[in-house]
Amino acid sequence: MWQDWLLELLKGFGKLFLNPVFYLSFLFAAFLGVTRVKKERRNFTVRAQNAYFELKQLLPLGLISGLCVSVLSIGLVLVVPMEFIIFTGVISIVLVLIGKTRIMSPVYTAGLGIVVSSVSLFYGWDYFLFSKSNLNSSEYIFPTAVILLGLLIISEGIFVRKNGVNGTSPRLKKSKRGQAIGIHLLERAWILPVFLFVPSGVLTIPFEWWPMFTVGDQTYSLLLVPFLIGSKMEIQGEHPIIAIRNVGRNIIILGSIIIVGGAAAYFFPISSLGFVLVAIIGREWITRKQRNNEKNKSFYFSRKNNGVVILGIVPDSPADKMELKIGEMISKVNSIPVQDKNQLYKALQKNSAHCKLEVFDAHGEIRFVQRALYEGDHHELGLLLIPDENVHGNEAV
Secondary structure (H helix, E strand, C coil): CHHHHHHHHHHHHHHHHHCHHHHHHHHHHHHHHHHHHHHHHHHHCCCCCCCCHHHHHHCHHHHHHHHHHHHHHHHCCCECCHHHHHHHHHHHHHHHHCCCCCCCCHHHHHHHHHHHHHHHHHHCCCCCCCCCCCCCCHHHHHHHHHHHHHHHHHHHHHHHHHHCCCCCEEEEEECCCCCEEEEEEEEEEEEEEEEEEEEEEEECCCCCCCHHHHCCCCCEEEEEEEEEEEEEEEECCCCHHHHHHHHHHHHHHHHHHHHHHHHHCCCCHHHHHHHHHHHHHHHHHHHHHHHHHHHCCCCCECCCCCCEEEEEECCCCHHHHCCCCCCCEEEEECCEECCCHHHHHHHHHCCCCEEEEEEECCCCCEEEEEEECCCCCCCCCCEEECCCCCCCCCCCC
């Protein structure tokens, strides 16, 4: 018995490398990195993170989350039809090719995969590349898929909350009054590999009380499926860490609601599609709420009368080594008050070998940082700032 399970796990893992979504994910992450660097150089003549940053974020957290979801998937025996896997993959590929990162949330990819699979099984469609699932009680498949959808949504929330706050991209834009303001953009993709049961195979499950085991001939295969999850949001009205974590928390709450809905759908299978609709509406509401909050708040990264707000920091620069943070405000440089980028630069020239900064953190508390400056230090301090008025170019200080 255990030999069959081990063999199926190995075969399922190997099939990961036959899935085009797996390879396309790496190309898409590389594309996001290159695009980001080009836009940052256009704004600041220097990039905040290197072009490989998005690639480095693609897998690590996804592997950990995928292991947790896989344990739940196997423990709860989450059986889904092959149609669901195929359609979810096709939808993900289409969204990648048209560059729609914002709607690469599982509520759209997996949610629409559930809807199309339902239609496919209802009408008994057959396909050139694969045959329709042999399901005698397909109504049980979709409550299971809704539970899986909830787990994927929770994973998205964890990705956004834990990883999305790292390395957001600073940008410049014009306000309605024509003033330069700073924004932060989160645009990222993650791979979540999950082991799922698909009908037909050699595995049998001993727990006959579980409702899933009325499906088909009660034999299953294990398949490692890569789910590509993307997120995109623009922050201008509050600190990006606060805004992103709030959105991540709301996504996790939505996923928890959908899991409860999937469990309830076992008793009313027809309600499965209703919970998919709830997931899509809920995710759109989270996006709209975040956008409305941004519109109703004053610009967080804008010119101030009592200091210079840090919009971004070049990694491994003196500013990074002094542990300066995005969103902090520099009020004095070498004991000289500064109100804009030009004044900050001139104050630095007063002592080219050493700098002492008076900084207000995100909570309004003052602290002092200082460091010796050496010839060849990368981009002076390595600060990305709002440009002064009537200045067309903008470089790192």
